[in-house]
Amino acid sequence: xxxxxxxxxxxxxxxxxxxxxxxxxxxxxxxxxxxxxxxxxxxxxxxxxxxxxxxxxxxxxxxxxxxxxxxxxxxxxxxxxxxxxxxxxxxxxxxxxxxx
Numbered sequence: 195x196x197x198x199x200x201x202x203x204x205x206x207x208x209x210x211x212x213x214x215x216x217x218x219x220x221x222x223x224x225x226x227x228x229x230x231x232x233x234x235x236x237x238x239x240x241x242x243x244x245x246x247x248x249x250x251x252x253x254x255x256x257x258x259x260x261x262x263x264x265x266x267x268x269x270x271x272x273x274x275x276x277x278x279x280x281x282x283x284x285x286x287x288x289x290x291x292x293x294x
Contacts, residue, residue: 198240198273202280209283213267235264239271239278
């Protein structure tokens, strides 16, 4: 079975930090839960990244973006050769299409 290398790019790391900081203001438990959940879901992309659907926005789908649903959040990524690059993480309830 092919395994992919998973890289979280700086913009996605910044997104994750901002999300966790926000959640920490609500609940330490929730922030820790999402910190572990993000790591677990990102690791899962090492085996079958293309199980995730292409971006709904046609422009981004043509650029090869896929998205991974993590509860309320969407992690957008591309697959380049044997590497999954997590590009950004957004709240799925927001207008994120202008931010990718």
